[in-house]
Amino acid sequence: MADKLKPHTYERREVLALAGTGVIAVAGISLFPVTASADAAAVSKAVMKRIGDKSTKSGRITLELPQIAENGNTVPIGFEVDSPMTDSDYVKAVHIFAEKNPSPEVATFRFTPANGKAKVSTRMRLLKSQNIVAVAEMSDGSVYMVKKAVKVTIGGCGG
Amino acid sequence: MAKARVKVPKSVKKGQAFLVKTLISHKMETGLRKNKKTGKKIPRKIINKFVCTYDGKEVFSSDWHPAVSANPYLAFYVKATKSGPMNFKWTDDDGKVTKKSVKISVSG
Amino acid sequence: MRKSYQGIWTLAALAVAFSAFAVTGFAGEDKFGKYQVGELRTGYTYSTPETRAMQDDDFDNPAFLWVDEGEALWNKKEGKAGKSCASCHDNASASMRGVGARYPVYNKKLGKMQNLEQRINQERTEKMQAKPFKYESKQLLGLTMFVRNQSKDMPMSVSIDGPAIPFFDKGKKFYFQRRGQLDMACANCHVDNPGNMIRANRLSQGQSNGFPLYRLKWQKPGSLHRRFRGCNKQVRAKPYGYGSDEYVNLELYLAWRGRGLPVETPAVRM
Numbered sequence: 001m002a003d004k005l006k007p008h009t010y011e012r013r014e015v016l017a018l019a020g021t022g023v024i025a026v027a028g029i030s031l032f033p034v035t036a037s038a039d040a041a042a043v044s045k046a047v048m049k050r051i052g053d054k055s056t057k058s059g060r061i062t063l064e065l066p067q068i069a070e071n072g073n074t075v076p077i078g079f080e081v082d083s084p085m086t087d088s089d090y091v092k093a094v095h096i097f098a099e100k101n102p103s104p105e106v107a108t109f110r111f112t113p114a115n116g117k118a119k120v121s122t123r124m125r126l127l128k129s130q131n132i133v134a135v136a137e138m139s140d141g142s143v144y145m146v147k148k149a150v151k152v153t154i155g156g157c158g159g
Numbered sequence: 160m161a162k163a164r165v166k167v168p169k170s171v172k173k174g175q176a177f178l179v180k181t182l183i184s185h186k187m188e189t190g191l192r193k194n195k196k197t198g199k200k201i202p203r204k205i206i207n208k209f210v211c212t213y214d215g216k217e218v219f220s221s222d223w224h225p226a227v228s229a230n231p232y233l234a235f236y237v238k239a240t241k242s243g244p245m246n247f248k249w250t251d252d253d254g255k256v257t258k259k260s261v262k263i264s265v266s267g
Numbered sequence: 268m269r270k271s272y273q274g275i276w277t278l279a280a281l282a283v284a285f286s287a288f289a290v291t292g293f294a295g296e297d298k299f300g301k302y303q304v305g306e307l308r309t310g311y312t313y314s315t316p317e318t319r320a321m322q323d324d325d326f327d328n329p330a331f332l333w334v335d336e337g338e339a340l341w342n343k344k345e346g347k348a349g350k351s352c353a354s355c356h357d358n359a360s361a362s363m364r365g366v367g368a369r370y371p372v373y374n375k376k377l378g379k380m381q382n383l384e385q386r387i388n389q390e391r392t393e394k395m396q397a398k399p400f401k402y403e404s405k406q407l408l409g410l411t412m413f414v415r416n417q418s419k420d421m422p423m424s425v426s427i428d429g430p431a432i433p434f435f436d437k438g439k440k441f442y443f444q445r446r447g448q449l450d451m452a453c454a455n456c457h458v459d460n461p462g463n464m465i466r467a468n469r470l471s472q473g474q475s476n477g478f479p480l481y482r483l484k485w486q487k488p489g490s491l492h493r494r495f496r497g498c499n500k501q502v503r504a505k506p507y508g509y510g511s512d513e514y515v516n517l518e519l520y521l522a523w524r525g526r527g528l529p530v531e532t533p534a535v536r537m
Binding site for chain 2: 073074075085098101102103105106107108109110111112113114115116117118119120121122123124125126
């Protein structure tokens with residue numbers, strides 16, 4: 001292991017994660033040029049733009065992401081919302097945000113009771129390791145939110 | 160027109176929520192890249208909307224931003240009601256549309 | 268001060284121990300199934316679970332968007348002779364089975380090795396009197412992947428006997444020859460360091476059994492020669508041309524080096 005460890009006490013989790021990624025390099029190819037990233041404040045703003053001035057609760061929506069994304073331009077993401085999906089109780093929309101992308105919005109998914117299940121899989125582009133935020137709007141006006149971190153490998157010797 | 164693929168089960172039971180898989184070839188040019196030779200920005204050109212209609216109504220749709228990967232893959236569920244076509248529509252930034260239709264066979 | 272350093276070395280030792288697991292995600296060392304033959308391991312075994320999952324499903328694998336086009340081309344009449352591939356070769360799943368596993372092949376008329384892309388183009392120009400396809404065009408990628416996919420899971424078995432001998436030797440020499448400003452040979456990464464990290468990428472054995480493949484980095488499929496060019500550029504060496512003798516000979520050497528590994532075309536790699 002030639003990876004340099006910085007002189008501070010590492011959590012075992014961190015070391016294992018680093019071992020897996022071999023330390024995330026900085027430069028290298030990128031779909032996005034070196035621009036400022038969105039960050040948490042921008043995400044909050046983007047979320048508010050979508051759902052208005054509502055408070056969000058945690059629970060009901062789960063996110064599925066890889067532990068380490070081998071390439072930031074194709075990161076699989078899945079989510080599922082716990083909902084009966086009946087005419088009176090269903091998921092209206094789910095919005096996905098990426099905190100450290102050049103702009104936070106990834107996609108919005110609009111459901112109807114005709115879906116039967118509010119479960120989706122897709123693939124997204126991530127500039128770097130960051131938090132992904134998913135917000136679910138329910139038919140009764142309530143809003144649920146989940147946040148999950150994903151590590152993104154950038155800067156290899158890919159050719 | 161971009162190439163699209165759709166996968167649905169051969170047959171489904173009425174009331175069952177079945178998996179629909181879609182895939183379409185598209186660069187999804189973000190608008191952030193620069194032409195290495197000229198230094199000019201390569202303009203954004205992505206699919207920004209996906210719509211699925213079935214049994215006479217729009218059952219599912221999605222708004223996409225440049226953070227959606229190239230050759231976008233999207234899988235979702237639909238509840239089986241009647242046998243008939245399920246239609247898919249992908250719309251580009253410039254209004255170009257790609258359509259695909261598959262037959263849903265519902266039993267019971 | 269000392270205490271925190273001690274802690275770091277303990278954690279580092281643990282990290283080394285655990286990184287072997289992190290590398291493969293497979294339970295146990297020799298359990299790569301069909302993707303390992305003796306000491307040989309395909310790039311699949313160095314990929315993350317998500318990348319592998321993308322390859323495992325023929326629908327989820329984006330390369331099949333191009334394979335579908337390849338299949339359509341197989342059946343399309345083109346050129347002055349008014350033929351399609353199917354006109355002579357009928358059903359590809361029967362006629363092309365095994366073909367992708369034994370290329371590159373010595374071509375007597377050309378007096379040198381010929382790879383699958385070149386053979387497809389030769390058929391087009393000579394038999395169909397149609398225009399050849401350009402390297403990395405969606406048509407050539409699609410057709411090459413479609414043809415090679417008919418040999419999926421069959422063991423690579425290229426011939427390096429008889430007339431192929433001098434070309435094999437050239438390819439092997441290329442593989443071990445240092446080049447470029449970084450003065451590196453293919454072997455330095457793929458023989459000396461598979462499994463290790465090069466910056467933030469994990470090195471594989473550099474096997475060719477899955478090409479042409481969908482590369483996440485390229486966001487589309489690409490040929491083996493595209494990969495060669497990338498590798499050469501990365502060590503700051505001037506790359507050779509697509510379909511160049513140097514690369515076809517190298518392709519022969521790689522095919523021999525990976526003999527026995529299953530054809531995975533179209534694979535998915537990072």
